Amino acid sequence: DAGVIQSPRHEVTEMGQEVTLRCKPISGHNSLFWYRQTMMRGLELLIYFNNNVPIDDSGMPEDRFSAKMPNASFSTLKIQPSEPRDSAVYFCASSPSWGFQPQHFGDGTRLSIL
């Protein structure tokens, strides 16, 4: 089975531009998580969904960040407008059911905002 698929793998853009990161979870997984990883702050949970519904978005840093999950096989994380401090690796993960299940991570999107 294919794992969690993220696109693009790398994104370089100028500040002020809109950035859209995409994630396809593992088929049949009900929970989806978005993380951000930086050297300074480590791995931070931004938002997670269960059955396509956002459950906890308390980690979303600002209103510039938004996430959607229109169906069970696709999610997006959008940053508008982007700023240099948003530069990080963004990971998407999915898990098979609600509660206490291992999470399966994609290989991330390395985002650089100039």
Added chain:
Amino acid sequence: SQQGEEDPQALSIQEGENATMNCSYKTSINNLQWYRQNSGRGLVHLILIRSNEREKHSGRLRVTLDTSKKSSSLLITASRAADTASYFCAPGESEKLVFGKGTKLTVNP
């Protein structure tokens, strides 16, 4: 949700040696998970130990859990250069996992 704290922050050993990493947490948990992250890759789940278990094995990995001390350890036996990675623990109270800074393990050939 609580964050686990891994110790040491960095560990360097020779191939064939054992590597031990520790994790501490603050409040009661349902389970504790360990993950590995190779450079440039996403995290990979290694093992999940439930609060009513004391020890669990998976191949060369051995995980212990002491709920009275609120701590866990991950032992990698007969380490290989391919074990070079960062290792994270995640105390599980809910679906939401909070990761610490991890232990960076380097296995020298």
